Amino acid sequence: MIRLDSRTPDFDQALRRLTDWDAGLDPAVEATVRDVLHAVREQGDRAVLDYTQRFDRLRANSLAELEVPRAKLREALAGLAPADREALALAAERIRSYHERQVAESWEYSEADGTRLGQRVTPLARVGIYVPGGKAAYPSSVLMNAIPAKVAGVAEIIMVVPAPGGELNPLVLAAAELAGVDRVFTIGGAQAVAALAYGTETVPAVDKIVGPGNIYVATAKRMVFGRVGIDMIAGPSEILVISDGQTDPDWLAMDLLSQAEHDEQAQSILISWDADCLTRVAASVDKLLPTLEREAIARQAWDSRAALILVRDAAEACAVADRIAPEHLELSVADPDALLPALHNAGAVFMGRYTAEALGDYVAGPNHVLPTAGSARFSSPLGVYDFQKRTSIIYASAVGADQLGRAAKRLAEGEGLTAHARSAAYRIREGQ
Ligand SMILES: NC(=O)c1ccc[n+]([C@@H]2O[C@H](COP(=O)([O-])OP(=O)(O)OC[C@H]3O[C@@H](n4cnc5c(N)ncnc54)[C@H](O)[C@@H]3O)[C@@H](O)[C@H]2O)c1
Ligand SMILES: N[C@H](CO)Cc1c[nH]c[nH+]1
Numbered sequence: 001m002i003r004l005d006s007r008t009p010d011f012d013q014a015l016r017r018l019t020d021w022d023a024g025l026d027p028a029v030e031a032t033v034r035d036v037l038h039a040v041r042e043q044g045d046r047a048v049l050d051y052t053q054r055f056d057r058l059r060a061n062s063l064a065e066l067e068v069p070r071a072k073l074r075e076a077l078a079g080l081a082p083a084d085r086e087a088l089a090l091a092a093e094r095i096r097s098y099h100e101r102q103v104a105e106s107w108e109y110s111e112a113d114g115t116r117l118g119q120r121v122t123p124l125a126r127v128g129i130y131v132p133g134g135k136a137a138y139p140s141s142v143l144m145n146a147i148p149a150k151v152a153g154v155a156e157i158i159m160v161v162p163a164p165g166g167e168l169n170p171l172v173l174a175a176a177e178l179a180g181v182d183r184v185f186t187i188g189g190a191q192a193v194a195a196l197a198y199g200t201e202t203v204p205a206v207d208k209i210v211g212p213g214n215i216y217v218a219t220a221k222r223m224v225f226g227r228v229g230i231d232m233i234a235g236p237s238e239i240l241v242i243s244d245g246q247t248d249p250d251w252l253a254m255d256l257l258s259q260a261e262h263d264e265q266a267q268s269i270l271i272s273w274d275a276d277c278l279t280r281v282a283a284s285v286d287k288l289l290p291t292l293e294r295e296a297i298a299r300q301a302w303d304s305r306a307a308l309i310l311v312r313d314a315a316e317a318c319a320v321a322d323r324i325a326p327e328h329l330e331l332s333v334a335d336p337d338a339l340l341p342a343l344h345n346a347g348a349v350f351m352g353r354y355t356a357e358a359l360g361d362y363v364a365g366p367n368h369v370l371p372t373a374g375s376a377r378f379s380s381p382l383g384v385y386d387f388q389k390r391t392s393i394i395y396a397s398a399v400g401a402d403q404l405g406r407a408a409k410r411l412a413e414g415e416g417l418t419a420h421a422r423s424a425a426y427r428i429r430e431g432q
């Protein structure tokens, strides 16, 4: 953990290091991922099986063996404890309700001469959803990925999830059944991303890959972009808390640790204009860390990637947060609405002392697949819009073709494109 003070002369440089997003592009990780992508592209199932054995300690004779039969998905849902089923159903319902508001509709308008212009919105045909599962199982990520795809009307959803050592939390399978996933493969990492992007003998190639994952997954998605669509860079988790010093330090410490426990590379940042607040929260973190099941991961993330930042006031806190562009931004202050207008770069904003980021991870309703590594400057949360595409529709009436054709012909001539000019001119009534 590092401590920074905005009054010190080297603050700007330190902040620049903290927001050196390209540092996430680790050359060693990139080299590994490039090899994996190449091997899967060339050798298909065989390479996926080899890497699954190597990275996930899961051996199989064929990739078909790593597809979870539909009956197993149904059994997992039917076999849930009632309290688990209720919690999953509540989360699913709230996520569906929130995302239904994002559906975009096709539109069209007509001009006086009968020309019609429009935009047709259609769902993607087949998508791949990545559900992380290396260090923890993420049933919540199944819902967050699959429900917006279903709401958009995607015809086929292929889910990949690693099952290290062959172990897979039944909640993950139950969530897949509940959300309407079509096929599930227990493969993960860059090899799963490659299988979805290029297709193999067993795994069908998809149109777009969405979902969060560790640095290997995020790097693989970055590299296959173009061959397939991707949603965003949703890598190791991040939280940034702005505190006025009036929230219980244990609450703040646990909020920071809630993201640290995801990954050794997760980032937790606390900003306050109250120096005592930073000291109290640091002490709470030290006290609470040993109580976590995933203490080792959280401790490593805290030691290597956390920052406590002292600023002059709330305005400066917002300016610094905006530069960092975190995945999650908690405004643990009396009047969060007063800060919101000054904030533009965050995947999701959690308003007020009672809105723990963890609520957003599971049940609030908005998506928890969010941009990381500063990409909140230009990316949005995963949503229905990621599973819809837009096609422009142009219908020229005879009169419209005449009028628009004259201008088109002129512009084409200006570009020296004769065929363009004549193509437009053929449809002009006189003077062809
Ligand atoms: N940004 C978001 O919206 C969001 C949401 C949920 C989770 N997350 C993040 O997802 C990640 C989940 O990570 P995870 O590791 O638990 O699961 P994961 O499924 O993302 O990664 C596991 C896979 O990584 C690969 N891998 C691990 N070590 C490797 C190595 N040395 N070489 C090659 N491949 C290797 C393996 O193939 C393994 O299957 C965390 O970073 C968490 O913070 C992000
Ligand atoms: N905080 C993660 C997104 O960075 C999402 C998640 C899933 N389960 C728990 N948390």
Ligand SMILES: [Zn+2]
Residues within 6 Å of the ligand: 237, 258, 259, 262, 361
């Ligand atoms: Zn989380």
